[in-house]
Amino acid sequence: MNNIIHLTANIKTIEKYLDSQSWLKTDEKVTAIEVPGDGNMNFTLRVKTNKRSFIIKQSREYVEKYPQVEAPIERALGEAKFYEFISHYSSLKNQMPNLLGVDNQNYVLYLEDLGNGTDYTFLYEKGRVLKDEELSKIITFAADLHSDLTRQKTEITLPNCQMRELNHKHIFIYPYLKENGLDLDAILPGLQGIAEPYKTNERLKGNIEKLGKRYLQDGNSLLHGDYFPGSWLKSKNGIKIIDPEFCFFGEPEFEIGVTIAHLKMANQPEEIITKAIRFYKERAPLNEELQQQFTAVEIFRRILGLAQLPLTIALEKRKNLLAESFEVLITMENEINHSVVYR
Structure with missing residues (x-):
């Protein structure tokens, strides 16, 4: 657990992390970050850059809204498998965000931003x-x-x-x-x-x-x-x-x-x-x-x-x-x- 990067709502550290994952495009810079909604389970951010916006979502060893409640840290990887399953069914895939990347070591998902819904x-x-x-x-x-x-x-x-x-x-x-x-x-x-x-x-x-x-x-x-x-x-x-x-x-x-x-x-x-x-x-x-x-x-x-x-x-x-x-x-x-x- 000690080697896991715990993401924080800090533009510089987020940009450094995204760059280390090769999730940023050439000359792309993070310009803003925000919490996209009232999620309970995970640490979730909307990342805005000079070119686009997307979502990153990290599962911790606890529930984000209730830190006293322990939760499986690997849950993001299970969610990633779900996206993999439905990717072969267009009617299902079109009704969910696209999974753009997975960081298995740090339990982070890189997801399409569905906008301000x-x-x-x-x-x-x-x-x-x-x-x-x-x-x-x-x-x-x-x-x-x-x-x-x-x-x-x-x-x-x-x-x-x-x-x-x-x-x-x-x-x-x-x-x-x-x-x-x-x-x-x-x-x-x-x-x-x-x-x-x-x-x-x-x-x-x-x-x-x-x-x-x-x-x-x-x-x-x-x-x-x-x-x-x-x-x-x-x-x-x-x-x-x-x-x-x-x-x-x-x-x-x-x-x-x-x-x-x-x-x-x-x-x-x-x-x-x-x-x-x-x-x-x-x-x-x-x-x-x-x-x-x-x-x-x-x-x-x-x-x-x-x-x-x-x-x-x-x-x-x-x-x-x-x-x-x-x-x-x-x-x-x-x-x-x-x-x-x-x-």
């Missing part, structure tokens, strides 16, 4: 509704990804085990710990009291544990792994998909379950939820019962866990979402098959 976390604001054409593009990307990149079509694997284990902890374990160091009342007064009964319900936690084991299994389809509004970018060239660092071969129901959970927490109309499922099923198969279970556990994770969202829904709405999710999970009857899940 904004991610779709604005959906959590009151009154913001996803348009049909936007929803269609978002769901179509996921369906095509899951259908085009399967274990039958490639011998390459992408287990990304350490990132999955990190995600597993925060989705399936951390929110249900009685003492996890998170003061939910500081997020929204009254939330801590609502959380307590769920933390002590052993049947609920047992079913969530089963889902967690299923998440950790390898599946048939390549997943983005973190498919929510923060990974959808509204750019001048349309919707782009970013940050696939949690990617792995798994079950599409996890991916779509997460997406539906966020549409619910963004208080999208029920017709949007229905259309999202319909758009997906028109292009790919979906086990809706399993999808609903993953939707439920993602709602629990985001309302009661560390990775909080800029939600504007009131306490009562959160309470209702948790109650609905509880009903889905408490009545879960499917036994988990601990063998590899293929289709």
